[in-house]
Amino acid sequence: MALIDLSRDITHRMQCFPTHPPVIITQFGQHDDVRETYGLEYSSATMHISMGDHAGTHVDAPCHFNPSPDAPDISEMPLEDFFTPALCLDLSHIPLKTDITISDLQQAETASGVSIEAGDTVLLYTGFAEQTQGTDAFITAFQGLTKESAEWLGERSIKMFGVEPISPGRPGKTNFEVHNVCRDMGFTHIEGLVNLDKLVGKGRFRFIGFPLKIKRGTGSPIRAVAWIDE
16 A cells, blocks of 8 residues: 655645635744643644635635535535545646646546546646746646536546646636536535646545535645555
């Protein structure tokens, strides 16, 4: 068994979607603050963290893109949604600032040697993370699904899909269309994944990515992991 970490480090002022709250991490408790408790000298180090519910590697809850009062928040989503069979499609040949089409997905599925099945998490490797992280291109230059290619995934009854960029569709209208496909077809997506290159050619594996139990949360950071039997 091998576990592959697919999550970005959460760091002070890390890159995130421009309209979302910044990640702020500061020292709170320090070891040089020594106290005497129960006759013992004691110190503890702690951090103060402030961030939005879409920080770092995260999953969108239905209530993020669905205005219905019945749309589940992140605390109401079944845990089974975050422990699923999965596969990774290699789309790394697609240039930055390019739409991912149905044909691209079909060819990548064929090349993977495995098929998308109902209930899967489908991860899309584009090479975006290693090409752009830490640069301005990380915010705007990503590849992304279209309305039609997102619908193609939804028609396969997937549980969710995952991407490296901060959004599943290219900036602007396309991104909102992809979110609306998730709303209308009843699945969701993960944003901000890394290390997907390590999954190319591995066939089917188990995806793990449990969210925090944030009441009325519109999303949550997750510790995304691929569990591969070797």
